[in-house]
Amino acid sequence: MAETLKFHYDVDGDNFTSAGAASVEVKRKLRQLGLDAETIRRVSIAMYEGEINMVVHARGGSADVYVDKDGITIILADRGPGIPDIDLAMQEGYSTAPDNIRALGFGAGMGLPNMKRYTDEMKIDTVLGQGTTVTMKVFIHPANV
Amino acid sequence: MKIREIASLLGADVLCGEQMLDDEVQSACGSDMMSDVLAFVKDQGVLVTGLVNPQVIRTAMMMDMRCVVFVRSKRPTPEMVDLAQEHNIAVLASTSRMYEACGKLYAGGLGNGVCR
Ligand SMILES: Nc1ncnc2c1ncn2[C@@H]1O[C@H](COP(=O)(O)OP(=O)(O)O)[C@@H](O)[C@H]1O
Ligand SMILES: [Mg+2]
Numbered sequence: 001m002a003e004t005l006k007f008h009y010d011v012d013g014d015n016f017t018s019a020g021a022a023s024v025e026v027k028r029k030l031r032q033l034g035l036d037a038e039t040i041r042r043v044s045i046a047m048y049e050g051e052i053n054m055v056v057h058a059r060g061g062s063a064d065v066y067v068d069k070d071g072i073t074i075i076l077a078d079r080g081p082g083i084p085d086i087d088l089a090m091q092e093g094y095s096t097a098p099d100n101i102r103a104l105g106f107g108a109g110m111g112l113p114n115m116k117r118y119t120d121e122m123k124i125d126t127v128l129g130q131g132t133t134v135t136m137k138v139f140i141h142p143a144n145v
Numbered sequence: 146m147k148i149r150e151i152a153s154l155l156g157a158d159v160l161c162g163e164q165m166l167d168d169e170v171q172s173a174c175g176s177d178m179m180s181d182v183l184a185f186v187k188d189q190g191v192l193v194t195g196l197v198n199p200q201v202i203r204t205a206m207m208m209d210m211r212c213v214v215f216v217r218s219k220r221p222t223p224e225m226v227d228l229a230q231e232h233n234i235a236v237l238a239s240t241s242r243m244y245e246a247c248g249k250l251y252a253g254g255l256g257n258g259v260c261r
Contacts, residue, residue: 020203024232027206037209044207045183052200105196105204108180 005067013060022063023048042118049111050076071139082128146255155239162235172258175247179204189258216246
């Protein structure tokens, strides 16, 4: 890959049924590019958790994915309520998800810790009342190419 | 274990993925919490669940799973089956309850696999 490939998706916040569709698309694209299965899996899971978070906690947002020879960068940006205490939100099991979300199989408080675990770098920029941007990077392991 | 044997052990209907019935899977996990599947599953090829919504199929896709088994007579919507079909995931539906279904598969030789 000489140049950087860019993919952009709008994530609909009113529709839990379609949540994750962007992650599915990215997974398909990365497969077409011939990346190794483990890298694709890490990117897919991290982005999927982040996409679900935007739908559940922030009324949707946008997803931008950049792929170059070193790795994959995922930027998830929303204009939701922001995260008051990032350290708390990062704890396994901490969740403010309502019961109806739990009934749909999410809201175990494992999303953010999972995103951190599956990526090589993760940064959360958040402003209360304005929104949250999560930037994640997964390096392509030379041995996997 | 072949996906075909899973269907027969559970008396399950095959809703899609007939072409995969002779594919081998090594391990399975049972959960209604997709969050837990995303957090704890490592290389299980089969998801046994009583939850029915498109996120179940997407979760299985993200985890590179081969087969989803719906228990307790839960029936996925045609859209869910299409999504699974499109991404090469076999979908089975059984009248067994979760505990029974997992017990039968475990006793039949389908293990836990490696968890996180
Ligand atoms: N994009 C976001 N906007 C606002 N709050 C968020 C966002 N993402 C996560 N959070 C907060 O962080 C908590 C923990 O997130 P996570 O670990 O994904 O668990 P869960 O989504 O299961 O609640 C959420 O319950 C929510 O309070
Ligand atoms: Mg989450």
